[in-house]
Amino acid sequence: MEDRTRMQDESQALRAAELDAVSEALLAAHDHERTSHADAQKHHHHTHAPVSHHEHGHHLLQVEDLSVGFRMYEEDAPFFRARQRVVEVIHRLSISVHVGEIVAVVGASGSGKTLLADAILGLFEPNATACGRIWYDGELQDAASLAERRGNGISLVPQSVNHLDPLMKVGRQVEGFARADVPHAERARHRERLFARYGLSEDAADLYPHQLSGGMARRVLLCCALMDDPRLIIADEPTPGLDLDLAVRALGDFRDFADAGGGVLLITHDIELALRVADRVAVFKDGTVVEETAVANFASPDTLEHPFSRELWHALPEHDFAVPPASPCEGDGGAQSLGQS
């Protein structure tokens, strides 16, 4: 417990990336490098997929024991007597992303998956408290260094066009403002190359976000992330609102990115889509990852370890759509909303 690092309010530098934690990290990385493990062998709470590999002996992203809570007033207490308490939304979550793979975090809508994205990006509400350890490319991160990684190694692909400034033309927004050191002309050229690659015409750059079609919006948002040449993409529900064809193409773009040596953390509630494109699936339930496993293990419920993962398997349409009788409430909330997309 004492090696728990606290990331509190991103403006505050991580108070103590305690020496213990750092040395432990080095040790762990070192150990890992020596371990040669078979694909399906379990280590670091997860099993590997064929494409997963440890470049330089470490994960591209490794999250351990991440907990995120919010300080808030008791809701049912009388106004003046309400005390502050911490509501923990994510509990001791661990997840890893290797170079070359897509890891899908699958969980019900509104279960706190987006908070995971926020925590990895170091975006915290002022009343949030986060603890745990996050390594990016083998280096232990704190709140300040995670903030530096934003758009500089780790990029977000958001859910919808609402994440674009409604009053600014798309081209200018894709080019972005964060990198003051790169001249604007160069960024504009980069943007043009990306637009050409993803079939967006130069006219699209002059449109405002509300004028984009669903498919264009998806590619524009992806271009925003790719502008910064990230190594890790966090895609937060990138497919809702897209028809199946567009969704598959969107995920195909992520596949290409991963194949080119990047890593993708795909946050979604759509397990069918996740199984189609991801290499590994992390099953998210009640604020934590209950099982992180290769997609291949979803072939049969017997290779899945956690009861909830098996429930998910059974809830898939091509299986029996079954809601397990053992825990009807849980099954209702989780499995059903997951099964439909």
Add this chain to the structure above:
Amino acid sequence: MGNFILRNIAKFVLLMIAVSMVTFVLVSISPVDPVQANVGQTAYINMSEAKRAQLAEYWGVNTPLWERYANWFGDLLHGDLGTSLRFNAPVADVIATRAVNSLALMATAWVVSGVLGFALGVLAGANRGRIVDRVVKGYCFLLASVPTFWLGLVFLIVFSVWLGWFPFGFSVPIGVSAADVTLADALHHLALPALTLSVVGVANIALHTREKTIDVLESDYVRFARARGLSTWGALRHHGLRNLALPALTLQFASISEIFGGSVLVEQVFSYPGLGQAAVTAGLGGDVALLAGIALFSAAFVFGGNLIANMLYGVVDPRIRKGEAHA
């Protein structure tokens, strides 16, 4: 576009008719007797009954309201606003001289309160919950609950009486011929009333902008901008200001009416010879021509402000521009 212009012209004409009618009706209901109010108490008492009747006849006291209104309106269509009883001059001339003073006062207050209010609002919103925010918020709440005339009196006491930095009133120094009044003199006299008006106007704009800043900072697009590496201030600068400017501008142009109302009080406190003071004089003196003239002028002024606000929406917001093109 042609449709838009026609609609606004129609609205404007209807507004002018309504405002002038209301003014006439209100003045006719008012207990102030124009003859008594204009010749003065002593003269009125010493006057013979025949003389009073003659004056009443001259000023049309006994002419029915609708006939008076029809006469006035007929003249208005020929560009004649009538003659002011109190100033004994054409209404148009009175309004023209007064308006220069008032507009200088209001424009200064309007710009200062807009700029200052916007800056304070953004500052407070971006630092929500911190000490800066609390100070700005406290200041705004205090000002929002302070009556304008009271603040004017306090400023007079502090800055004119105690510190002696500013004159007590009027728009020019006393005992100096009009030709010798310099711009510096005029500005010196303008400063304190303008300050009073702007300080009161700040609260509204600042509180609205603060609220809007918080909304913008919590929006998805600012979250995404920050996820791409912009700092909070960077995100606010590149994406926030544009989105904040729209509601602030609208509010600012809509607040012209408030500034106008405030200027009446401030001009009274500072004996500043502007439109507001003339309106008070006209109202108390039963000077219906001048009052109607000022009412029309101020209504047109406020209408113009709101119209500009509407049109600015289209300039700043592409979504509205698009909508208009379709319509």
